[in-house]
Amino acid sequence: MNKFLLVSFYFLIFHSIFLCFSQTISPDDLRCEYQLNPLGIDIEKPHFSWILRSEQRNQMQTAYELIISDNYNDIHKKKGNIWTTGKVPSSENIHVEYKGTPLKPFSRYFWRVKVYDKKGKSSMWSNPAWFETAALKNSDWNAAWISDGKKQPLHEDDFYKDNPAPTFRKVFDGNKKIKYARLYIAGLGYYKAIINGDRVGNNVLDPGWTAYDKQVLYSTYDITNHIRQGKNVISITLGNGWYNPLPLRMWGKWNLREQLTIGDPCTTGLIQITYTDGSKDIIPTDHTWQVIPSPILRNNIYLGEHYDARLEQETINNPETVLENPRYAVKVPGPQGKLTAQLQPPIRVIQVVKPLSIREIQSGIYIVDMGQNFAGVARIHVKGKAGTKIRLRYGEDIHKDGSLNIMTTVAGQIKQGNGGLGAPSIAWQEDSYILKGGHIESWSPDFTFHGFRYVEVTGWPGKLNMNDIEGLCLSADVEEAGKFSCSNPMFNKLMENIRWTFRSNLFSVQSDCPAREKFGYGGDMFCTTNAFSFNYDMSNFYRKIIQDHVNDQRPSGAITETNPYMGIADFGTAPDDGSGPISFQIGFPFLIKHLYDFYGDKRIVSNYYNAFKKQAEYLIGCSKNNLMTVDISDHESLDEKPYKLTASAWYYYHIQLIAEFAQLLDKPSDAQKYTSLAKEIKQAIIDQMFDKSTGVFDNGTQSAQIFGLWFSLVEGEDKNAAFERLLETIKSRDGHLSTGIFATKMMFDVFRALDRNDVAYRIANKRDFPGWGYMIENGATTLWETWAYSDNTYSQNHPMFGSISEWFYRSILGINPASPGFEKIVIKPQPVEDLIFAKGYYKSIRGVIASSWDIIGNTFHLQVEIPVNCTAEIWIPSTNGTLTESGKPIEQIKDMLITGHQNNYTIVSVGSGKYTFRSFL
Known part of the structure; x- marks a missing residue:
């Protein structure tokens, strides 16, 4: 019997190995709503995606079968009791919509998929994946909003006095054997939850900032390992965040308390415990929760946090502790916004930075140089007498x-x-900590963040050493999606600086800077959205930002300058209606287009079409003779700004996009209307702002010429003349740019489209003013807000000019989408001058797209990887058309076709796989 079992065991092993090696295609990286095994989604018809793997070239999926079960044993047995698609003839491996029986709230579902290759051969079933729902309807959320009941100060100056952050406490029982437990929580402005003395999760500054009267985000935590059989205790401490800001008058005029949805810190949430016998306990927030003042005396998103460790009451996190004469929470209406599951990546500590140096510049005053500008806080480790007060002030410069x-x-x-x-x-930015004494104390702020490289430390007991302080880098925990490096050391340093800048400005909004403002400007979206997404998976992050725009859309249809809206309305389309400049309103539709182009998410276009149409109709009503005149124009340009041209060009682009979306959604009447209007706007711009005799747009600056070319306002000889005029303006500045944030992004697109990467490279490679090299030569570790160095006004950590990162991927590596979601790809590297190698990749929703090339003598080597289920057009630099792939002439390679020759490129059509090309320059 034992011998029989042993033989059977080995047979199963070898059979499994045989199947693994014999299958030609396999599904992997299963995702629901862009996430691996998401915990707590509230979408009733979620989308499923997977990538495909194969060792064979030119493989395709011809069909799939997807099963979903609410039972792991069933899914393990390849049974789907919730939904079984059957064999679906389709090549689609992204955004497969759920069409099974209605999902239940607070439930886990398991799913698997198998696919069929180009010959109809089936893969093995994928490994099981899962997703878990949260509250699917308002009625699922049986918990109250609670606060500590304190009244807001009557006078503005009282807001700046100590007012300890409230902590809410609840003791509860888990009387049976626990199967699993969840915490669903929203706490405004921010919260920190502790169960039985251990912090719940590693999210910080949670939940994400929204227009709280429209939408409040909540998070879901697996707290199974926190709960024990018997008595338990949870404490929730609330910070002010954006919900209870100080009445600071930004720039001396905008009081955030008059602009944002505000209120007393409050929380709502519920603990759900499921026992092994199938029964459940629910512990909601209500009036029975106790309230205790915390040691956090003051906290503000800008001015920092002040903490008195002498006031800590550690025993409140012991369930056996009985408080004397406790106060109790008060039920409150809350902010009224719809409770929504937080899908965008939460903010976390993504890196710890050790000091580069510490200098004592005066007795007891230390300057800590972290060696890197970033967003976050400092963490200290200190021992001293009770009552000793340590102050930390932050800055980007010295x-x-x-x-x-x-x-x-x-x-x-x-x-x-x-x-x-x-x-x-x-x-200024400042945190402080008062010691309780007696042992080593470690502390970092919970409810603020700063932008800084340097920390001034005063009040330190004894001598401050390198191990006493460190920097905690905070950012939305977005997945890395791409990498780039090349033979130009300055470009590699620039890429490093860009990534630090990008990560410093992801705090549930894509901010302009992490210190002075922290706001999400729509214009910045246009400039850097593609660049961000080549470096990081921004899918769910940008879905949230799109909703932010709709949350604050004006009744007129106008889109605000910042989202969430905090009052700034410079160069608005119409006076006093809260509208942003038209160049910043573009962020809304451009993000919709981006989610479709990069991630193939047509659902986004459909869901937000009506809101965009409302905006488009508003803009039409603001136009006069098919033109616009008011705009912030090419922000941070060094030249006189072509206001009328940029305003009208943005208007044209808005109408172009709504026509494109209408066509995509099969709305022929709208498509015809807006297509016709776009033609009229284009002609009006040409008639009013283009000199056909000289090729000059508007005032003839670099910005003006680039706007005219990027929007394809002219063609043929007129286009050639406009481009020649652009080259003249660059030559007149000794090869430097003079563009602002918009035209800088557009400039690289124009040079790529016209095969003039030589000009782009010379501009990008400048080391003197103005340019990225100038920033680096002057010690920058992140991008500046302006081309010029500023030590008094302008931020030194600003993403706007990070659009050049898109150029690294799209022009140097040559990775470009040719259809939504990168189903079709163009690889067209544009080698230039002294650049002798470049390598990198982009992990698309369909899989990794890689491009790596080098030049040795006159030989060009190109290595390319194309995901399964995708096709690509490879443009290979070649002066004589002689090509080899893996050492063989192209003509001898099966399933590979030369489709043309153009501008010293040979164009080759390929399917999925890895390829190694060689050509001669």
Whole structure:
């Protein structure tokens, strides 16, 4: 019997190995709503995606079969009791919509998929994946909003006095054997939850910032390992965040308390415990929760956090502790926004930075150089007498005498006592900690974040050493999606700086800077959306940002300048209606287009079409003779701005996009209407702002010429003339750019489209002013807000000019989408001058797209990887058309076709797989 079992065991092993090696295609990386095994989604018809793997070239999926079960044993046995698609003839491996029986709230589902290759041969079933629902309807959320019941200060200056953050406490029982447990929680502004003395999860500054009257995000945590049989205790401490801001008057005029949806810190949530016998306990927030003041005396998103460790009550996290004469929570209406599961990546500590140096510039005053500008907080490890107060001030720069320069990080440019009653004369970033004494104490703030490289430390007991302080880098925990490097060291350093800048500005909004403002500007979206997505998976992050735009859309249809909206409305399309400049309103539709182009998500186009149409109709009503005149124009340009041209060009682009979306969604009447209007707008721009005799747009600056070319306002000889005029303006500046944030992004697109990467390279490679090299030569570790160095006003950590990162991927590596979701790909590297190698990849929703090339003598080597289920057009630099792939002439390679020759490129059509080409330059 034992011998029989042993033989059977080995037979199963070898049979499994045989199947693994014999299958030609396999599904992997199963995702639901862009996430691996998402915990807590509230979408009733979620989308499923997977990537495909194969060792064979030119493989395709011809059909799939997907099964879903609410029971792991069933899914393990390849049974789907919730939904079975059967064999579906389709090549689609992204955005397969759920069409089974209605999903239940607070439930886990398991799913698997198998696929069929180009010959109809089936793969093995994938490994099981899962997703878990949260509340699917408002009625599923049986918990109250609660607060501590304290009244808001009556006078502005009282907001700046100590007011300890509230902690809510609840003791509860888990009387049976626990199968699993969940915590669903929203806490405004921010929260920190602790169960039985252990912090829940590693999210910080949670939940993400929204227009709270429209939408409030909640998070889901697996707390199974936190709960024990018997008594348990949970405590929730609330920070002010964006929900209870100080009445700071940003730039001396915008009071955030008058602009944002505000209220007393409050929380809603529920613990759900499921026992092994199938029964459940639910512990919701209600009036029975106790309230205790925390040691956090003050906390503000800009001015920092102040903590008195002497006030800590560690026993509150012991379920056996009985409080004397406790206060109880008060039920409150809450902010009224719809509770929505938070799908965008949460903010977390993504890296710990050790100091580069520590200098004592005066007795007891230390300057800590972290060696890197970033967003986050400092963490200290200190031992000293009770009552000792340590102050931490943050800045991006230092003065010539070595002292801290806080001026580029001052909140809202409040520098001359213009912040309102009670506000500091200069609104710098500062945290403080008061020791309780007796042992080593470790502390970092919970409810604030700063932008900084340098920390000024005062009040330290004894000598401050390198191990006493470190930096915690905070950012949305987005997955890395791409990498780039090349033979140009400055470009590699620039790429490093860009990634630090990008990560410093992902705090549930894509912010302009992590210190002075922290706002999500729509114009920045246009400039850097593609660049962000080549580096990181921004799918769910940008879905959230699109909804932010709709949350704050004006009744007129106008889109605001910042989202969430905080009052800024410079160069609005119409006066006093809350509209942003038309160049910043473009962020909304451009993000919709981006989610479709990069991730193939047509659902986004459909869901937001009506909101965009409302915006388009608003813009039509604001136009006059098919033109616009008001705009912020090419922000941070060094030249006189072509306001009328940029305003009208953006108007044209809005109408172009709504026509494109209408066509995509099969709305022929809208498509015809907006297509016709776009033609009229284009002609009006040409008639009013283009000189056919000279090729000059508007005032003839680099920005003006680039806008005209990027929007394809002219063709043929007119286009050639406009481009020649652009080259002349660049030559007149000794090969430098003079563009602002919009035309800089567009410039690289124009040069790529016209095969003039030589010009782009020379501009990008400049080391003097203005340019990226100038920033690096002057010690920058992140991107500046302006081309010029600023030590007083402008941010030194601003993503706007990071659009050049898109150029690295699309022009140097040559990775470009040719259809939505990269189903069709163009690989067209554009080698230039002294660049002798470049390598990198982009992990698309369909899989990794890689491009790596080098030049040895006159020989060009190109290695390419194309995901399964995709096709590609490879443009290989070649002067004589002689090509080999893996050492063989192209003509001898099966399933590979030369489709043309153009501008010293040979164009080859291929399917999926890895390829190695060689050509001669």
